[in-house]
Amino acid sequence: MSESDPILDPLNEKQREAVTHGEGSLLVFAGAGSGKTRTITHRIAHLIRDRGVAPYEILGVTFTNKAAAEMQERARKLVGETNIQPELRTFHSFGVRLLSEEVNALKRERNFSIYDDRDQLAVLKECLKQLKLDPKQIKPRTLAGRINYAKDNLMYPRQYAEEQGKDADEQFYTIYKTYEKILLSNNAFDFGDLILRPVKLLQENETVRNRWQLRFQHLLVDEFQDTNPAQFELAHLLAEKHGNIVAVGDDDQSIYSWRGADISNILNFEKYFPNTKTVRLERNYRSTQPILEAAHAVIKNNSHRKDKKLWTDKSEGRKPEVYAARNDYKEAEYVLETIRLLEKMQGVSPGDCAVFFRVNAQTRVFEEVFTRENMPYVIVSSVGFYERMEIKDLLAYLKILVNPADDHSLSRIINQPSRGIGEKTEAALMEYAAAQEASGLEALPLLLESGQLTGRAHNALSKFYQLYNQLQEYNDQPPLKVIEKVLEKSRYIEKVVEKKDDHTAESRLENIEELKRVAADFGEENPDPPLADFVEEITLLTDMDTTETEATAVNLMTLHAAKGLEFEVVFMAGMEEGLLPHRNSEFDPERKEEERRLCYVGFTRAKKRLYCSWSRKRRLYGTERQNHPSPFLREAGLLDEPSALHGVDSGRRGRAFNQSRKRSKRKMKKKSKKITTASGKSNAGSRAALNYEVGEIIKHPKFGRGKIVAIQGSESSPTASIKFDAVGEKRLALAYAHLEKIS
DNA sequence: CCGTTCTGAGAGGGA
């Protein structure tokens, strides 16, 4: 072996043990900051270089595209440039790949659409409509939860019905079946399908199973603690023949049970894969000793965990601080002031700091305070980029170009931007399509020819059909080009700009630009990029992939979003009983353990300093409530000292912040209300309604007698607020309200 | 058909 080996030398003893493991199953408990990614990538490099494994025989599976890309990148550096790289994918993208290659064995066309959870909700609403059920009594959200649960646990409708037994679930069974039928007719899969279907296929079809079991001789699964039963089974099936599976994860960081993740997948791994070798990476390269101590003091209270303890040789460092704020504003001000202080005294940049929350709602106060005090911040992963209305609209356009059977995407944009195709017209089209057993787009020209339409509907639909045909011509162009054509031909941008309600139009345009940029990047990376691939990639992108932390601004994020990241300075905000642990987990010991893991994840993100804060009072859900400190603070050994030192709002702290706190400066929603009185009207001639004055008594055909209390609106369409004797105050457009003067 | 106002439910995390 050469003197300096880039693959094996940088590893510690335990890491090397994992990396050089031979055949058979291996379980790696990789604690926070223990060099997990390094271990995985070096193992891949080692397999290729030293064990004669071909890159294409290696499959690595992760949860986010970002993690997959990072591994790809790092592995490439170690192995050197080769034409063939190992397959490093997310679970979902692997599922898509398998499904597209095996599409012949499925009831789908190759160009299937992928529905995310919002699409799923829309489909479920459609189900309820078809079955004539009331969405108020049966909530689509609940249904989505049950369907996802069923799919995560590998159950089709029938199996779910059997599993649950009882006739009580008859209704759900029917809905689930209908839902599946709609997906089928739209040539679409939902997220759950992307795992469930490959598993079923591998289980039921021997040829397919053999093919995939032979193809990948080595399987590595990252974040194994986050796998759900279906994902576990997928990994199990792929590794069944050769048994070469490496599962990497940390049970202490399992925080996705609500999404179906099953911590017992990692805890019981050895049961499913006999003769598993287990390696624990406990050496931490990230945090100081006092931080690790606090973290361990918390996590050791969990009963369902593998015993392990992180250690470091960085023995120096400060004990984490606790601050009890009088209210949530004081809490934000404390964080802000601490950051300012660190900046001044220690040269810490705001970008090195992160504030973690349990719930998104907490960010609001911080935004308000940070904005007021000019502290730069970014919210990491708030509302998903790809969930934005305009992005979903544009994607829907692309989806119908790729997959004309996609009625759901069609219905999303058939009148977006509005082009005179209303509910009725759309319903007529879909009915006609159903009668023809065709998709909406297939039925569209037939309906136009059938002569069944009224002039207006015919006109609107035929215009849309023209649009669709025009766009279809660009189908094989690069995605960026297609998007530009969609925007141009549909006049989407104009419509966005037209309704210039405050700043939303601006941010929409930005989002559209962002999507175009993504499309441009995609085009550069893929020389001849099929539109379908672009659509697939975007659909499978996650928030974690699109949002970046910021080097120059304080990073605000939820604890869930924090996993996998690290910061010099970490603030844990809202360390209160009821918030962390969240009150929904109060009565469930398992879920309470997960809250503890969340706390642990937060603590272990900190490299140098950790600050915890809580608020005695907090306005949440509209009401102000009193709080107690989180029990985790006590467990961490951070509450022991006399409260005089830590617990009291010293008053000195908030010096600069004592000015009156204005909550109202959010969104200036007021559209400058011009009070225009009737006397000011000169062009009133054409409009009979305009010569009214405030104070006049009038009569309305429906509401009866009323008094005009204000007149507002633009000159061309004035409106009046009228206080009616019978129905109270209403606002009516003077041009249309059939008012009669009676005074 | 479209836009605004009103109402009622929901507020945990996110691929």
Add this chain to the structure above:
DNA sequence: CTCAGAACGG
């Protein structure tokens, strides 16, 4: 308190 969907006016 806030947002989504319903209801309603024009």
